[in-house]
Amino acid sequence: MKIGISAIAYYLPQDxxxxxxxxxxxxxxxxxxxxxxGVLEFRRAKVDELSSDMALxxxxxxxxxxxxxxxxxxxxxxxxxxxxxxxPHVSGLVHGKAGLSDKCITFDLSLGCSGYVYGLxxxxxxxxxxxxxTGILITSDPYSKIINDKDKNTSLLFGDGAVATLLxxxxxxxxxxxxxxxxxxxxxxxxxxxxxxxxxxxxxxxxNFAVTxxxxxxxxxxxxxxxxxxxxxxxxxHQGSAYIIETxxxxxxxxxxxxxxxxxxxxxxxxxxxxxxxAETLPNPNAKNVLxxxxxxxxxxxxxxxxxxxx
Amino acid sequence: MTLDDIIKVIENxxxxxxxxxxxxxxxxxxxxxxSLDTYTIILALEEEFAVGLxxxxxxxxxxxxxxxxxxKSHS
Numbered sequence: 001m002k003i004g005i006s007a008i009a010y011y012l013p014q015d016x017x018x019x020x021x022x023x024x025x026x027x028x029x030x031x032x033x034x035x036x037x038g039v040l041e042f043r044r045a046k047v048d049e050l051s052s053d054m055a056l057x058x059x060x061x062x063x064x065x066x067x068x069x070x071x072x073x074x075x076x077x078x079x080x081x082x083x084x085x086x087x088p089h090v091s092g093l094v095h096g097k098a099g100l101s102d103k104c105i106t107f108d109l110s111l112g113c114s115g116y117v118y119g120l121x122x123x124x125x126x127x128x129x130x131x132x133x134t135g136i137l138i139t140s141d142p143y144s145k146i147i148n149d150k151d152k153n154t155s156l157l158f159g160d161g162a163v164a165t166l167l168x169x170x171x172x173x174x175x176x177x178x179x180x181x182x183x184x185x186x187x188x189x190x191x192x193x194x195x196x197x198x199x200x201x202x203x204x205x206x207x208n209f210a211v212t213x214x215x216x217x218x219x220x221x222x223x224x225x226x227x228x229x230x231x232x233x234x235x236x237x238h239q240g241s242a243y244i245i246e247t248x249x250x251x252x253x254x255x256x257x258x259x260x261x262x263x264x265x266x267x268x269x270x271x272x273x274x275x276x277x278x279a280e281t282l283p284n285p286n287a288k289n290v291l292x293x294x295x296x297x298x299x300x301x302x303x304x305x306x307x308x309x310x311x
Numbered sequence: 312m313t314l315d316d317i318i319k320v321i322e323n324x325x326x327x328x329x330x331x332x333x334x335x336x337x338x339x340x341x342x343x344x345x346s347l348d349t350y351t352i353i354l355a356l357e358e359e360f361a362v363g364l365x366x367x368x369x370x371x372x373x374x375x376x377x378x379x380x381x382x383k384s385h386s
């Protein structure tokens with residue numbers, strides 16, 4: 001049987017940040033926030049709430065969603081670039097706190113906004129190669145730990161959240177493995193980087209990367225899937241900013257309904273933005289063929305088409 | 312390449328509000344173009360005329376006429 005996504009659940013920190021109020025401190029008006037940056041509010045983890053805490057809560061939410069214990073999972077992969085500490089890895093902490101099986105393959109992937117697609121391929125491949133039944137992919141990257149609140153470029157954009165995805169055989173969404181597509185362009189200039197402990201972003205460089213390279217990757221992914229573009233019901237793009245999403249949408253000649261946006265209430269969730277959109281898309285039976293595309297830190301991009309199973 | 316070619320590329324980006332009132336001698340910001348829309352215009356010009364503009368240059372050549380003069384002198 002095919003391996004794919006059978007459930008998704010997420011955790012959002014309780015504290016809601018009003019971005020309109022914050023925008024006023026930078027003389028950024030509500031229209032620009034809404035139409036260009038796209039973020040009107042977002043969640044922020046408490047100071048003592050770390051990547052593993054968010055990841056564990058998303059795992060617990062996933063068990064509720066699946067309706068059963070997942071403590072015997074065969075593989076746990078956590079995508080993060082803001083671990084609690086450099087050592088040990090976040091997935092190890094989640095493994096210990098959740099009391100997972102001592103046979104569970106457990107490791108982190110250090111990737112940013114493209115990480116979900118990479119993670120899907122890694123978990124799926126291991127499950128296939130080792131003939132395993134259950135895998136969990138968690139994205140948990142609390143950017144609030146590295147955001148400088150005085151930096152207008154970044155402090156109005158990023159939110160915190162974690163998403164857990166259950167991969168099994170006989171899934172809701174099958175992964176069309178032949179469609180996995182990737183793009184890398186080593187970022188030596190620091191378009192997205194941490195300097196002196198704070199995250200910095202060259203908005204123009206990121207914009208140019210997103211709108212010149214990613215649409216080509218999307219088209220490559222569709223072609224490899226064997227489907228026509230018109231057969232893709234939803235395009236779930238990384239929520240980099242409202243302006244980037246809208247520019248990419250126009251470049252790909254897509255209508256707005258095909259490109260759901262949730263950045264207004266979540267902000268840019270880094271590797272969690274694509275699975276968060278997918279969690280919101282999963283209950284929609286009309287979303288049969290869905291393209292997932294993440295892009296950002298690296299510079300790195302990944303895309304895949306997933307197909308709703310016929311049951 | 313003429314100034315009209317530059318203006319045509321800017322028009323095709325569709326990011327300028329009230330393009331009928333576009334003033335090529337005025338800064339893009341005074342034509343209602345915000346910072347993110349400027350990214351779109353600069354990228355379109357770079358692709359059309361095969362030139363590279365760095366951030367410092369963009370701050371200095373802030374109107375269509377200045378962009379035209381810059382590209383003409385660097386091509």
